[in-house]
Amino acid sequence: MENPVIHLEHVTFSYNQTPVLEDVNLDVGEGDFIAVVGPNAGGKTTLLKIILGLLKPNRGKVRVFGVTPVRARPRIGYMAQQTSFDFLFPVSVLDVALMGRLGHCGRFAFYSGKDREAAMEALERVEMASWKNHPFSQLSGGQRQRVLLARALASDPELMILDEPTANVDAAIETELFEILDALNRHMTIMVVSHDLGFVSCYVRSVACVNRRLVVHPTSSITGEMIHELYGGNVQMVRHDHHCSKEDRDWPSS
Amino acid sequence: MAEFLADLQQHTFLQYAVITGILAAVPCGVIGTYVVTRRITYIAGAIAHSVLGGLGAARFCQVVCGWSWLDPLHGALVAAVISAMVIGLVSLYAHQREDTVIGAVWAIGMAVGILFIFKTPGYNEDLMSYLFGNILMVSPGDLRLIVGLDIVVLVFSVLFYNQLLAVCFDEEFARVRGIRVEFYYLLLLCLTSLTVVLLVTVVGVVMVIALLTLPVAVASHFSNRLWLTMVLSAALTILFTLSGLALSYTPDLPAGATTIVLAGGVYLAVAAASALRGRKG
Numbered sequence: 001m002e003n004p005v006i007h008l009e010h011v012t013f014s015y016n017q018t019p020v021l022e023d024v025n026l027d028v029g030e031g032d033f034i035a036v037v038g039p040n041a042g043g044k045t046t047l048l049k050i051i052l053g054l055l056k057p058n059r060g061k062v063r064v065f066g067v068t069p070v071r072a073r074p075r076i077g078y079m080a081q082q083t084s085f086d087f088l089f090p091v092s093v094l095d096v097a098l099m100g101r102l103g104h105c106g107r108f109a110f111y112s113g114k115d116r117e118a119a120m121e122a123l124e125r126v127e128m129a130s131w132k133n134h135p136f137s138q139l140s141g142g143q144r145q146r147v148l149l150a151r152a153l154a155s156d157p158e159l160m161i162l163d164e165p166t167a168n169v170d171a172a173i174e175t176e177l178f179e180i181l182d183a184l185n186r187h188m189t190i191m192v193v194s195h196d197l198g199f200v201s202c203y204v205r206s207v208a209c210v211n212r213r214l215v216v217h218p219t220s221s222i223t224g225e226m227i228h229e230l231y232g233g234n235v236q237m238v239r240h241d242h243h244c245s246k247e248d249r250d251w252p253s254s
Numbered sequence: 255m256a257e258f259l260a261d262l263q264q265h266t267f268l269q270y271a272v273i274t275g276i277l278a279a280v281p282c283g284v285i286g287t288y289v290v291t292r293r294i295t296y297i298a299g300a301i302a303h304s305v306l307g308g309l310g311a312a313r314f315c316q317v318v319c320g321w322s323w324l325d326p327l328h329g330a331l332v333a334a335v336i337s338a339m340v341i342g343l344v345s346l347y348a349h350q351r352e353d354t355v356i357g358a359v360w361a362i363g364m365a366v367g368i369l370f371i372f373k374t375p376g377y378n379e380d381l382m383s384y385l386f387g388n389i390l391m392v393s394p395g396d397l398r399l400i401v402g403l404d405i406v407v408l409v410f411s412v413l414f415y416n417q418l419l420a421v422c423f424d425e426e427f428a429r430v431r432g433i434r435v436e437f438y439y440l441l442l443l444c445l446t447s448l449t450v451v452l453l454v455t456v457v458g459v460v461m462v463i464a465l466l467t468l469p470v471a472v473a474s475h476f477s478n479r480l481w482l483t484m485v486l487s488a489a490l491t492i493l494f495t496l497s498g499l500a501l502s503y504t505p506d507l508p509a510g511a512t513t514i515v516l517a518g519g520v521y522l523a524v525a526a527a528s529a530l531r532g533r534k535g
Contacts, residue, residue, distance in 0.1 A: 073430055080424070080426055085424070088474070089423050090291065090480050090482070091423060091478075095419070095480075099419075099423065099427065099431070100431070102416065102417070102420055102431040102433055103432035103433075110416070111416065135478035151427070155431065
């Protein structure tokens with residue numbers, strides 16, 4: 001693939017002596033919408049953190065937009081798995097969205113008018129603009145997720161990385177969030193970790209299965225055997241399509 | 255109270271005490287808000303107690319070695335910054351259990367202080383005033399140092415408000431946005447240590463955590479924004495220290511302890527009121 005957005009070559013990572021990722025190779029092209037699936041503790045979040053430069057692989061090469069992850073960060077939007085938040089933290093919705101602008105403003109960060117505009121635009125995209133002065137702590141789970149998505153969008157990223165954005169929300173909000181991502185995919189590359197393969201396969205173009213090793217499949221080739229191989233044991237598959245097409249989704253012409 | 259106000263116009267030591275109370279209260283509200291929201295109260299506690307080591311060592315050098323230019327507050331300042339850096343660097347890089355390090359710094363600092371004070375000839379009244387504060391003993395030299403610390407803490411907290419907010423709210427996200435998280439964490443710990451030194455003169459090493467956290471705990475019942483919490487806590491700290499000073503004056507009570515009892519009483523009242531209202535609603 002020429003000029004991939006994400007390029008991993010023979011990446012190996014272990015926590016203390018426990019191997020988490022082994023010889024992972026991955027190329028993600030511009031405009032892709034890739035889901036990362038796999039069993040718990042299979043290395044999904046580790047993979048994302050390596051791409052973001054938050055973890056350094058023991059071996060192998062990582063390039064994002066052709067440069068090291070740390071140098072590529074201004075072009076990456078990131079929405080983490082939402083578990084470690086202090087929901088008593090006294091911030092407003094706009095305060096949270098503005099944090100997405102941090103890399104863009106000067107060293108002594110006073111946000112400029114442009115930063116505020118970008119943050120408001122991001123809030124509008126997720127339909128939370130009218131809540132800008134509302135305390136973040138008093139939002140519902142779905143609203144919170146949308147604000148955190150706006151925060152990731154505020155930096156105007158070319159690559160959006162999301163870790164289980166729908167882990168703690170109901171099906172309606174899950175659909176709503178993926179509709180937003182679907183629209184965003186028109187002008188940015190998206191990588192999303194999900195536990196819900198059946199659901200995301202309606203939206204994504206390709207699927208990376210991570211269980212220490214990584215295998216990429218186009219959406220159409222997800223079969224029972226593949227899931228069996230990935231998760232091991234007998235997995236009961238339940239179809240819960242919302243509006244899937246039979247065929248694989250088209251790649252952008254590039 | 256009337257006696258306090260009458261004497262305030264005559265005695266400079268009372269005027270110094272009032273000025274110190276106000277000057278310590280402002281950074282206390284600002285840094286206290288960061289400390290409470292980032293949940294590093296116990297780090298602040300360890301820094302506060304370790305300050306005794308610096309106070310004792312400086313006093314020892316002053317009396318025994320005859321270094322008359324050295325003020326106990328200088329020792330406090332050095333000890334506070336060293337403890338902050340030790341705790342910060344260990345928790346960032348050494349992968350030790352953080353609470354063990356906090357406990358060690360806490361106890362070792364106090365032990366060193368007690369050894370120095372024990373070996374310093376003269377009355378051991380000093381120990382009591384370091385432990386429980388003596389706002390009535392502030393000298394003009396102390397006041398100059400306090401003004402300096404005040405300026406440093408306030409300038410940095412205003413200048414780096416957005417970065418510190420982001421680092422306290424969500425460290426990982428801040429890192430991805432290119433913020434040097436380690437730098438701002440250490441900066442916050444250093445600002446905390448300077449604030450602790452300011453507060454030691456008001457309430458002493460033992461009660462610093464109370465003054466750093468109780469006003470913030472009260473303020474957060476009335477605020478949903480970080481900067482508003484800071485402003486409210488600073489105002490509350492001024493209120494608590496000045497009323498503590500005024501109320502303790504005539505009955506000759508220790509001012510530091512009176513301040514803390516007052517702050518604790520208000521905190522319990524507000525917490526109880528909010529719990530009752532929550533049950534009704």
